[in-house]
Amino acid sequence: MECWLLSVVLLISNFKIPKIPQKTLSLEERSWTAARFLETRSTTSVRNEWPFPSTPPNKNGIRYCTKKFRQIGSVCNKAGSDRKTHARSPLSQINSNRIAENFQMSPTSSIRKASVKLNIPPSTVMVKLKEMVKRAYHPT
Numbered sequence: 001m002e003c004w005l006l007s008v009v010l011l012i013s014n015f016k017i018p019k020i021p022q023k024t025l026s027l028e029e030r031s032w033t034a035a036r037f038l039e040t041r042s043t044t045s046v047r048n049e050w051p052f053p054s055t056p057p058n059k060n061g062i063r064y065c066t067k068k069f070r071q072i073g074s075v076c077n078k079a080g081s082d083r084k085t086h087a088r089s090p091l092s093q094i095n096s097n098r099i100a101e102n103f104q105m106s107p108t109s110s111i112r113k114a115s116v117k118l119n120i121p122p123s124t125v126m127v128k129l130k131e132m133v134k135r136a137y138h139p140t
Contacts, residue, residue, distance in 0.1 A: 025065070034069040095118075099125055111125050
């Protein structure tokens with residue numbers, strides 16, 4: 001009987017509960033959180049007195065809202081600066097002109113050679129060629 005109990009205890013102790021991601025708070029929730037924490041200085045009271053139907057933020061979320069309010073003076077998110085995007089930056093007009101000029105002078109130039117010559121990544125050269133509706137030269 002003791003062996004069985006020991007194996008159950010070991011099984012339970014190795015079990016990891018998956019973390020549930022914290023949802024983003026609305027502007028109203030963030031402002032209430034910061035104001036209430038500055039009033040009471042207690043994360044527990046903020047969580048216990050949470051007036052919204054959603055679940056209250058954890059301690060770190062409450063502290064983050066308050067820290068942001070103290071540093072910036074607002075709990076609003078800056079437009080697009082809080083999250084990093086992995087979108088491509090737009091191709092500058094200068095690079096577009098350089099690529100177009102290069103392929104007008106030597107239309108049989110390969111993408112690799114053009115990218116080395118212009119010091120521009122090959123993927124950028126390929127994107128511009130697609131925009132120009134030109135096909136890259138492939139020697140046979």
